[in-house]
Amino acid sequence: MKAIVQDRYGSSDLLRLADVDKPTPGDNDVLVRVHAASVNAADWHIMRGDPRLARVVMPAAFGWSGPKRRIRGRDFAGRVEAVGRRVTRFQPGDEVFGDLGFDDGAFAEYVCAQDRLVARKPAGLTFEQAAAMPLAGNTALIGVRDLGQARPGQRLLVNGASGGVGTFAVQIAKSFGAEVTAVCSTRNADLLRSIGADHVVDYAKEDFTSSGQRYDVVFDLVANRSLADLRRVLTPTGTLVLSGGGVSEGGSLVGPMGLGIKAVLTSRFVRQRLVMLNSDTNRENLETLAGLAESGAIVPVIDRTYSLPEAPEAVRYLELEHARAKVVITVDQSE
Template identity: 65%
Template sequence: MKAVVQDRYGSTDVLQVEEIPTPTPTGAQVLVRVHAASVNARDWHLMRGDPYLARPSIGFGSPKVKVRGTDFAGRVEAVGPDVRRLRPGDEVFGEADGAFAEYVCAPEDVVAAKPANLSFEEAACLPLAANTALVGLRDLGKVRPGQKVLVNGASGGVGPFAVQMAAGYGAQVTGVCSTRNADLVRSCGAGHVVDYTREDFTRDGRRHDLVLDLVGNRSLTALLRVLHPAGTLVLSGGGVSKGGSLVGPMGLLMRGQIVARLGRRRVRVLVAQPGPENLATLRELAESGVISPVIDRSYPLAEAPEAIRYLEVEHARAKVVVTV
């Protein structure tokens, strides 16, 4: 099968489309013929090996996982002997390493039935990005109707889903983005948009019940300043950075964990793990129209390196998709 393979860290030049063996599912694994995959900031960080502090887990001299890509949608091609829910031919979406390929092998519990109303390209946008928004708002932020919610990074990969979900939960949403993305963020449900090129949302005097930070470009002190005393700050910090850093956005996340342990403010650090329950919830939200993927650009598999470059350099809005 064709796959986007990486043997060393670096720019998009280290990514090559190569022929590699098609994996065989064992145990509770399913083999999915990939129709589409989406690009995340995670793919860029793994390509660069950035930040350096993450290398003990992702690989010191070279990446442990050689095939890039995480989110996918397609049809089940084969199943292992312990698979119970899925069968060959099922249309599915999910999250697993190695999605930039013609086939991906994944545990059954990170794969679920595709939303019936979405194309494969749209469904591939959901797993990591929409799950991050779901966990940040519902599980950590405990969002409720009538609350004032601010999303910093409202036009990135996660942001439009976060704005749509928060609005769907009945919150009053403020989205922070650049001038060119203001209309997009409003269309997702933000009642108020802050253009960060003209205004500093941490100094505008507004206070919020919940702040979801998806960028990691503000200090912890500045982010806490926009919260009501009993408000909650949820830190993700998953955006694309300049690279070559020791800690990158992990520095902000570590400071947030310290503040949370001291118990002085409600700070939560977001780690979104894939699972069948959350994938089922995302399917329900998509089929009910609460969330609708926004796709900036699509690239064929052979141009997956260019798709990552576009995310890194051009500040892509919403999702970038790779079609297979």
């Protein structure tokens, strides 16, 4: 089968289309013929081995000189080709979507995924839309529902609202009744309003940390402000949720992890909740996302689509050109 592989850390120039063995499902696995996969910031972080500290603290994904897995990509959507002997929830022909986690391998014609990381594709979504949901949607769900505990009347701010996680976070927070403020660039303001943001702050014109406004929850997806700045816009007992962030700068030692480490240490001495988000995917969360999509509460927003051979360009675009919402790879499944 065709897949996008890399053998050592570096830029997207190292990603290449190659012939590799088709995977064989284990007892608890589902073999899926991929129709679409999506690109996440995690893909370029693993591609570059950046930040270098992650090579030490996240050995499941990061090797020392190259990624643990040759094939890039986590999110996928497609049709079940075969199932392991212990799998009873799916059968060949089922349309599904899922997240491979640190196993990676979605930028390929076929993937093997653990049964617990796969859910049925919402009937109303295309494969491209379904592939856009798993990692970004799950991260947003955990940040908004579980850590932010979004509810009616709550004031919630999303910094980095126009990205993949951010567009889901805005919609999920609105579905829980929160009053949502989205921080984004000028070109993305209309997009954020169209998906439900009550207020939009254009960071080119206004500094949200100096506005005097206070929020019950700040969901930071950019890591471009200091911990003191982010705490200043929280209520005295508000919650700061940190998830990823950072931009490609050719390599870093700590990157956005530095902000999270400071938050964890500071949280012991303040009333505000300062938490780092762990976005482990599970079937229950995927099914929740599917339900939200089927009800119309969330609609995956796709910026651009690329073919499988163009996957290196798709990763480069997400990494370096301020893509908004999701970037998706369509895998050609013509006979």
